Structure formats: C-alpha cells, structure tokens
Amino acid sequence: MNRRRSAAAAIALVCALTVLAAPGQAFADPKPVKPPRSEKSLQEVRGEIDALYRKAGAATDAYNLAEERADKQSAEIVKLAKEIVKGQKRIDGLKKRVGAEAREQYRNGGLPPEAQLMLSGDPSHFLDGAGRIREGQQAAKGLLGELARTQADLQAYTKDATSHWEQLEAGRKKKEAAKKEIKKQISAAEKIEATLEKEERERLLKMEQDAAYKAQTAWLDSGALKGIGGEASEAGKTAVAYATAQIGKPYVWGAEGPGSFDCSGLTSQAWLAAGRGIPRTSQEQWKRLPRVDVKDMRPGDLIVYFDDASHIGMYVGDGAMVHAPRPGRDVTIAGAGSMPILGVVRPDR
Known part of the structure; x- marks a missing residue:
C-alpha cells in the first residue's frame, strides 16, 4: 500500500516537472522597476506643479472677484426692483x-374754474373763489410735476437695473471662464503628481519644505525682522485667533469656511470674525487695504505674496504666518518669508 502511494507521488512529481519544462509555456514577467527620477528631473516636476498651482491661484482670485461683484450686483438689482415697484405704485x-x-371738471360742465368764477355775480364769492383757484392751480402744477418726476425716477431705476443685469451676466461668464481655468490647471497638476511614486512624492514634499526653509532663513538673515515688535490690536488678536483655529482644514478653491478655505477666504473670514469686513480676494485686499512697511508689521496684518498678489497669509508674530497654501495642502503655519513678499496691508489701520 505504501509502495503504491510512493509510486503515485513520484508519478505526480514527474508530471508536474514535465509540464513546467514543456516548451511554449508562458509566464508573466515581474513588474519592471521604474528607476527613480533624478534630483534635477524632480526639481523640474516641482517647478511645473508650482507653476500650475500658481495659475490656479490667480484664476481662483478672478473667480472670487466675479462672485463678490455678482453678489453686490444681485443685491443692487433687488434694491432697484423694490424702488421700481414703489415708483409704479406712486x-x-x-x-x-x-x-x-x-372728472370733477367734467361734472362742472367742462368749464374751467376761471370761467365759472367770471359767471358768478357774488363779489365775495368771486374773491374767495379767486384764492381757491390760485391754490388749485398750484396744487395741479405740483401734482403734474410730481408725476413727471416720479416717471423720470422710474425710468432711471429701470435703466440702472438693466445695466446691473448686464454686468451680472458678464460677471457670470467671467466666473465660468475662471472656473474652467482653475479646474484645468489643478487637473494638470494632479495628473503630474499621479505619475510620481510614493517615494518621489515624499522627496517632492521634502524639496518644498527645504526651499521654504531656505527662503525663510535668507529673509531672517536679511534683518527683515529687526525692530519688529508691534503688538496686535484687539481686532488683530481676534483675527489671529480665528485664523490659527482653522489649522489642519483643507484648501479648497473658492471656499470661505467653515470646513475649508482658500487663501483669501481664510484672511477675509478671520477679519470678518474680528468685526471688519474686507475685500474677498487677495488682489483686492492688496489694492484696497492700507499698506504698511514690513518693518512695522504686527500680528493680524496680511502679507501679500508674488508680483501678481495671487497669494496671501496672516502674520502671527515671531516671523511666522498662517495661510491656506494650495490644493492638496491644509491650512498651516509657515515662515512669513518662505515666499516672495509683495507687501503688507493692515485691515484695521
């Protein structure tokens, strides 16, 4: 019995070896190992991704500005519509x-009041009537004048409403164009990032951190913080507290919280929490808010970055700022000099 089993096992082994050795049998090759990118190649990828996200940031600013203006125009249209209704009722x-x-004149035989008065034979009635005629004439002129003015106002309201509606439609088109541009740039950046291996993504993040550290160190070594020691205003403290409380929340373009933010959404909401309404976009914040020198910077001030004012963060003191960096990143603390500074603005100056 044991011999039979041994023979069967031997036959099975021989058959297996025969199948394995048979010509024409195909086996899948192991997955080829992709050689890691060189440092130079990865730096080029980083530069390309940064450029795409910068373009997305600029398009986000355009989108936010169009949205802000659309909100104002919509509110103005509603206001004008109410005035038109009131004017029409008037x-x-x-x-x-x-x-x-x-109709009163018709009931009096169609004669004007002056003619009726001349036909009266009562002198006292004539004198009283003359006074009433003058008053009636002035009242009639006032009534017709008021009607003309109200009609003119109604025409002006209608014209303004039409103008705002046209602007609203133009803004909607700009907003849609900006939205397409944002998605295009972010999608392109994400496609590039998707080609990276895990180890390459880690190296890429390390490169970003090293570049930011190098820029921050150079900024500090330049003496930029020498003499800086201004204390935050009460409103500034509230704004800083709000902004830093958002650390860890994701960047989402066009977002103003509470669960996510873009860069200017974070700064505008922080100052709104402090009781100061400021423009929605980083470019408008740069254009319209009072500017201060970097040496006079204090916590709560907003630091505007890049030549096109496409990014913004809030100074929190000790050479640091809080900001919402870009898609794929969270609200975080970073060195205030880790990016090229365009200038500083103070919402409560």
Whole structure:
C-alpha cells in the first residue's frame, strides 16, 4: 500500500516537472522597476506643479472677484426692483388723483374754474373763489410735476437695473471662464503628481519644505525682522485667533469656511470674525487695504505674496504666518518669508 502511494507521488512529481519544462509555456514577467527620477528631473516636476498651482491661484482670485461683484450686483438689482415697484405704485396713485380732477371738471360742465368764477355775480364769492383757484392751480402744477418726476425716477431705476443685469451676466461668464481655468490647471497638476511614486512624492514634499526653509532663513538673515515688535490690536488678536483655529482644514478653491478655505477666504473670514469686513480676494485686499512697511508689521496684518498678489497669509508674530497654501495642502503655519513678499496691508489701520 505504501509502495503504491510512493509510486503515485513520484508519478505526480514527474508530471508536474514535465509540464513546467514543456516548451511554449508562458509566464508573466515581474513588474519592471521604474528607476527613480533624478534630483534635477524632480526639481523640474516641482517647478511645473508650482507653476500650475500658481495659475490656479490667480484664476481662483478672478473667480472670487466675479462672485463678490455678482453678489453686490444681485443685491443692487433687488434694491432697484423694490424702488421700481414703489415708483409704479406712486405713479398709479398720482394718475388716479389727476383723473379725479378731470372728472370733477367734467361734472362742472367742462368749464374751467376761471370761467365759472367770471359767471358768478357774488363779489365775495368771486374773491374767495379767486384764492381757491390760485391754490388749485398750484396744487395741479405740483401734482403734474410730481408725476413727471416720479416717471423720470422710474425710468432711471429701470435703466440702472438693466445695466446691473448686464454686468451680472458678464460677471457670470467671467466666473465660468475662471472656473474652467482653475479646474484645468489643478487637473494638470494632479495628473503630474499621479505619475510620481510614493517615494518621489515624499522627496517632492521634502524639496518644498527645504526651499521654504531656505527662503525663510535668507529673509531672517536679511534683518527683515529687526525692530519688529508691534503688538496686535484687539481686532488683530481676534483675527489671529480665528485664523490659527482653522489649522489642519483643507484648501479648497473658492471656499470661505467653515470646513475649508482658500487663501483669501481664510484672511477675509478671520477679519470678518474680528468685526471688519474686507475685500474677498487677495488682489483686492492688496489694492484696497492700507499698506504698511514690513518693518512695522504686527500680528493680524496680511502679507501679500508674488508680483501678481495671487497669494496671501496672516502674520502671527515671531516671523511666522498662517495661510491656506494650495490644493492638496491644509491650512498651516509657515515662515512669513518662505515666499516672495509683495507687501503688507493692515485691515484695521
């Protein structure tokens, strides 16, 4: 019995070896190992990704500005619509009064008050009537004048409403164009990042951190913080507290919280929490808010980055700022000099 089993096992082994050795049998090759990118190649990838996200940031600013203006124009249209309704009701009332006076004249035989007065033979009645005629004439002129002014106002309101509607439609088109551009740039950046191996993504992040550290060190070594020691205002403290409380929340373009933010969404909401409404976009914040020198910077001030003012963060003191960096990153603390500074603005100056 044991011999039979041994023979069967031997036969099975021989058959297996025969199958393995048979010609024409195909086996899958192991997955080829992709050689890691060189340092230079990865730096080029980093530069390309940064450029795409910068373009997305600029397009986000354009989107946010179009949205802000659309909100204002919509509010203005609503306001004008209410004025148009009020004006139309006023005109209807004035027309009724004019119609009542016309009907009164008709009931008096169609004769104007002056003619009726001349036919009166009572001197006292004539004198009283003359006074009433003058008052009536002035009232009629006032009524017609008010009707004309109200009609003119109504035409002006209608014209303004039409203009705002046209601007709103133009803004909608700009907003849609900006939205497409944002998605295009972010998608391109994400496709490049998707080609990276895990180890390459880690190296890429390390490169970003090293570059930021190098820029921050150079900024500090330049003496930029020498003499800086201004204390935050009470509003500034509130703004800083709000902004730093958002650390860890993701960057999402066009977002103003509470769960996610873009760069100017974070700064505008922080100052709104402090009781100061400021423009929505980084470019408008740079254009419209009072500017201060870097040497006079204090916590709560906003630091604007790059020549096109496409990024913004909030100074929190000790050479640091809080910001929402870009898609794929979270709100975080970074060196205030880790990117090229365009200037500093102070919302509560």
